[in-house]
Amino acid sequence: MTERRWHDIEPADAMDIDLSTDLTITAPLNEAGERCPWPWEPQQLAGAPMGQYHCPYCGAMVMAGLPHIDYARRWRDIAPFDLPRAAALLKDGYTPASVITALTGGDMAFLARTNRNDQRVLFVDDAEELRATLDQLAALYADDPEPFKVYRVNGNERIQFRYGVTVFVRLKRRR
């Protein structure tokens, strides 16, 4: 089963492609975990005096002149010494996508809080990583004075804090 990767396709060859419906091609995810329908614009804006801007197709914060950012970047891309910091930011209600992007890119301007549970989802690649990530997070909160509960229900893995913040761990959406 072969899957085409969106960044292997040139913008000129992508004119008729809609990644929100064509699931045979990979797509970068925005901060809410949604596939970008047409992620080829940012890379075409090299030299434009824009810097960061919102992708008009999915709303993700992207950089003019660089490939569309994929907010599904994995938890394991964060350096080990930054994991306690990442866990603390998740507990404070920052979205996992923004925490990962901020810590892996070294730019805290990407941090974003949310009141919506559907935006507090940490996407991982497979079931093994899902278990490992949940265990890692639980361990990072082990000495935390704030009471919490770890749910290990298949497909509904989450860590819940008493004051209302919940961090979910989910498998990345596949085609």
Ligand SMILES: [Zn+2]
């Ligand atoms: Zn986009």
